[in-house]
Amino acid sequence: MAADFDTLADHLREHGHKLTQPRRAILKTLVAASKPLSPAEIQARGQAFCADLGLVTVYRTLEIMADVGIVRPVHVVDGCHGYVLATPGHTHHVICERCNVVVEIAGCELGGFLERVAQRTGYTITGHWLEISGICADCQQHDDTQ
Amino acid sequence: MAADFDTLADHLREHGHKLTQPRRAILKTLVAASKPLSPAEIQARGQAFCADLGLVTVYRTLEIMADVGIVRPVHVVDGCHGYVLATPGHTHHVICERCNVVVEIAGCELGGFLERVAQRTGYTITGHWLEISGICADCQQHDDTQ
DNA sequence: GTCTTAAATGAAAGTCTTTTTCAGTTGCAG
DNA sequence: CTGCAACTGAAAAAGACTTTCATTTAAGAC
Structure with a gap:
């Protein structure tokens, strides 16, 4: 950040x-x-x-x-x-399920996908909301040692 | 649905x-x-x-x-x-901003994107949450006639 | 610097959402 | 049918958020 x-x-x-x-x-x-x-x-x-x-x-x-x-x-x-x-611009978040640490992902690679959605549904797409959950490197290590 | x-x-x-x-x-x-x-x-x-x-x-x-x-x-x-x-399986939603009608999108084309995220961040990705907002075909028409 | 004023503040009260508790009710297996 | 665990609604409690209002404060004007 x-x-x-x-x-x-x-x-x-x-x-x-x-x-x-x-x-x-x-x-x-x-x-x-x-x-x-x-x-x-x-x-x-x-x-x-x-x-x-x-x-x-x-x-x-x-x-x-x-x-x-x-x-x-x-x-x-x-x-x-x-x-x-x-942070300025369009970003998405990856949130750790264990410790809630957040990492931002700059850039958005959903453009093509959203276009297909627009075609399929007849909607004009105005925005989207993506959050990804996972387990961060630190928490993975703690798992290993337990 | x-x-x-x-x-x-x-x-x-x-x-x-x-x-x-x-x-x-x-x-x-x-x-x-x-x-x-x-x-x-x-x-x-x-x-x-x-x-x-x-x-x-x-x-x-x-x-x-x-x-x-x-x-x-x-x-x-x-x-x-x-x-x-x-509906069963993994789906995403497109929600109309005006009338809140929801359309489900079957299938998920985010696989490749999520893999790249995993590599870049070191996270193990366990899930994601995507909601798309837009304006549905009906509401677009009402706009035109106003 | 100091003055002035609109913006911003905290406390208290109010509203709305969600959860807990509990005594009574109901679906369903036997 | 019957018995009982699961389920229910009402009331109360807890929690999240908003509104109101008298006081304070930042920041531009002088």
Whole structure:
């Protein structure tokens, strides 16, 4: 994830949003995270940076950040509404089933497939949502040693 | 969707679940639906078949049906937790943005792509989740006439 | 620097969704 | 038929998310 705090903060400002202490805290939390965090988790971790960070603010800030494209919601089969930083452009995620670590895959190779779908169904395709689950290299090793 | 009530009902029984009136009602509702329904919608529609169908039962039954593979949860970007009937085997969904009608796509052409992902990331891929959004033929026509 | 103001904040209350508990009911095997 | 485990709905509880509102704060103007 090639996303550093300053770039993302600027991005927020460029869209006319203030860079407040709570927002800094949320952004720092997300930059430091390697897996999707729920709003409650973001609040808990973010309080390290902004002691009285409220949950309401987390919700509001995530909404803004998602609008601006800094953050991306992740829906997984067994639970919804995690958030991870989004790198610019179209990407997909691979999520480890064991430890929830997320790897982003740049680029999207679904173009041809989507065209065939359009032909077959008569739909105009406007978007898609792909999440891949698996087991990351680390967790595979732990398996071996047990 | 090549899913008729009797086949699905048998499927439930084969997994050791009773076929009760509330469950019949839920199944009929889903068979009749052409778009994902939320638990609350399923309750409302299902009461046509079973007058005092409770919401709690809908939640419990959906969980069972999802386990058994009769039903599939649908997560869309702006809201979660719709449910549609699942046809056996691996399929993906195309959902109309306007009217929420769902078309299933049999077969999955992501094999090659997933292999490349596995190589690039070191993950063992265990599953994936693809939902495609678009505008269905009907809704496109309505657009034209407006 | 300091002032001003619109934007942003946290707490509290409210709403909506989902789960748990429990006493009563029902499908179905024998 | 009968018995019993599975299943049910109602009520209550827990949880997730939103709204409201008085106070605070960032950031541009001076």
